[in-house]
Amino acid sequence: MRDLLPGEIELWQHVEGLARELFGRYGYGELRTPMVEDTALFVRSVGEETDIVGKEMYTFDDKAGRSLSMRPEGTAPAARAYIEHSVATQEPLTRWFYMGPMFRYERMQTGRYRQFSQIGAEAYGSKDAAQDVEVMDMVARFLQALGLQDITLNLNSLGDEVCRPQYHAKLVEYLQAHKPELCEDCHRRLETNPLRVLDCKNPKCQAVAAQGPSVLDFLCEPCKAHFDDVQRKLTALEIRFVVNPRMVRGLDYYTRTVFEFVASHPALSTASTVSAGGRYDKLVKSLGGPDTPAVGFACGLDRLVLLLKESGKSFAQVPDLFIAAADPGSHDAAFALAGRLRHQGLRVDFDTRGGSLKSQMKRADKSGAHFTLVLGELERTSGQAKLKQMSNGQQWETSLEPAALIATVRTRKAESASGASSQG
Template identity: 70%
Template sequence: MSQKINGVKGMNDLLPGELGGDMAPVEVWQHVERTTRELFARFGYGEIRTPMVEDTALFVRSVGEETDIVGKEMYTFEDKGGRSLSLRPEGTAPAVRAFIEHSVANQEPLTRWYYIGPMFRYERMKTGRYRQFFQIGAEAIGSREAAQDVELMDMVVQLLEALGLKEVSLNLNSLGDDACRPAYHQKLVEYLTAHREELCGDCQRRLETNPMRVLDCKNEKCQAVVQAAPNILQFLCEPCKAHFDEVKRKLDALGVKYVVNPKIVRGLDYYTRTTFEFIAAHPALGTASTVGGGGRYDKLLKGLGGPDLPAVGFGLGLDRLTLLLKESGQKFSTPPDVFIAVADEGSGDAAFALASKLRREGLKVEFDTRGGSLKSQMKRADKTKARYTLVLGQAERESGKGQLKRMADGQQFPVALSEIVQTVRSAPPA
């Protein structure tokens, strides 16, 4: 007997219906994706699709060599041509690379894109955090105005509302820029150095390489230390402070609620000024309560060899959103309109042809290609939760008429086989 081969740890199968176990069924994913595409189109964002594999240097230069993502989590390999390639760990850098490579700046002054797809990080897994995970992201390139930051946040808020996810709060911060961040950086290092022995091992390393990441550590000891750390908002220069005030003013004007949280720093080196996170208060996510976040990255394009253009973007964890929706009790799969059962052996081809015809006309039709007894077919109809069943036998074929049975209450409707579509669509609900 051949040995069974299982999927790669941390990379999940998405199955339909109730087959998915701990993962949300694929119908939930499809619902989120459809809702995202419809909503983002209303905001004027077009979809892009970039490769899942990029030159490793793209992420080293954008995300930051000293970040956990690049230092410990990327799936990096050498291809047969000796090139160092990596599975993408996030979506912003590939989008920016595509923007630069295709000279998009020469074609339009303001570019707004979104993407939906898998990302990869080798990290410790927990609820809603996997090694292949899926992101919804959006990038707006070409505007340095606070209105652009707020438009993106408003887009996420409207998406969460459209999905019926209410217990998610917007946390907002500013990281300043090159004019004001160095002074804060110095004070933060001085404070953390004085408390070095109270920090976890990872944060002791971050203190040397990326001290602002200590603010984001989930370790309880580290959280206790950073409670009294210097507040970056007190170090903002006048332009950065004015930008942050304008972001808050415009959020207020839209009626978008938010919490100012100076500990929101994000995990990537390219952020400047506005940063934000959407945090869910739901036990389904355990400690992985952040469902997404983003911020402004005005220097990234120039740093990757592109034009000196401002930009802002975000990423949402699709895995986490679907887990929240799975727990919400909402229904996402639609049952078949009609289940066609075969009453006798001679009616199989006619029933098969009728199913095909009804599908062409827009109905969702179930037909058991295995055949079997009428009793077994009706059990299958019950399992599929079909709205109606139609039993097709010799009498129905010869008369061109049959009986539609509404499964919810057993009521039957006489119907001409040529008028099944109209009857199903016009029949009153149970």
């Protein structure tokens, strides 16, 4: 776990702001769920035999003896909220997004923490392939808006309760024949949930899985038609994808479509998945709600921020103006002016400690302020001051009347930005 300080938090705010704006365009409203839920919710939804439930959850008993867990993912809490608030009776199609911290006791690796943040979305009520593709399109546009490059969409179908048992039986038969080649964890997975073997990161297990039966060969006609429709609609939106029949997701609730957006970037090392999701048509019903189709995704915010940081872009909010007091007698007037300008929307820095003009100007330089204004007795008397642009030293005479001063700062700032843009 870690702290996020000014200087880095602006990257997070940038990503979160883009998500809110873009997801809103697609008709998704924001959902916030508690960070603690009944442990049974995750056992029933994520799966008792998954690594998340079996090894990674932060679980404890409260003072009433109830077993509670810090949420390890966002889909199950969203489904619980959907059921608890009887949303299905209020609207036939529901679209939500969420963002916030999740908790898993995982093996540490690049861009992964035990308290980590996710941005995700859920759509309830539509079984059509168009809903799958809408979600994937939204993720693709989000990653594009962040300026990320070399992102590949991996796509697969896991079938449903009709066709998956046939594949399951064939996979078990194959894996049993290759059991000596599998790791100890996969021996356990073979007994509890054989699909987990396909998700193992052990190279030997991956080699065995690569030669095994393909789930796509066992899809029933409705699942095959749905998967074909997903691919047609992705193609119509010019979203490139790779069909990866060995890809499964680490959660039990998925049916039919599953997908991963994978980044090829050295900063991520082997941790290359930046967003993943799929369809889970039976999850709401399995938790006691109505039979409701659903599809969703989650993005690892930590990894997205890491990639943005590698790009070298800065999203820091620097002051528009730094006000310095030329003498102790001008300190109160400078402080009052800073307050009035802030009240009217200008980003203003001011050193409340006072001190020498030299020390104040050092702070102004360090703050990155676009402009500085020195207020002394002459300026207070005349009502006029010099506005200095820090990047080139250019100065303009300006009124100290707040509205006029704000107009001058914003005009000169716009001119500076326009000049920089034309030179670029």
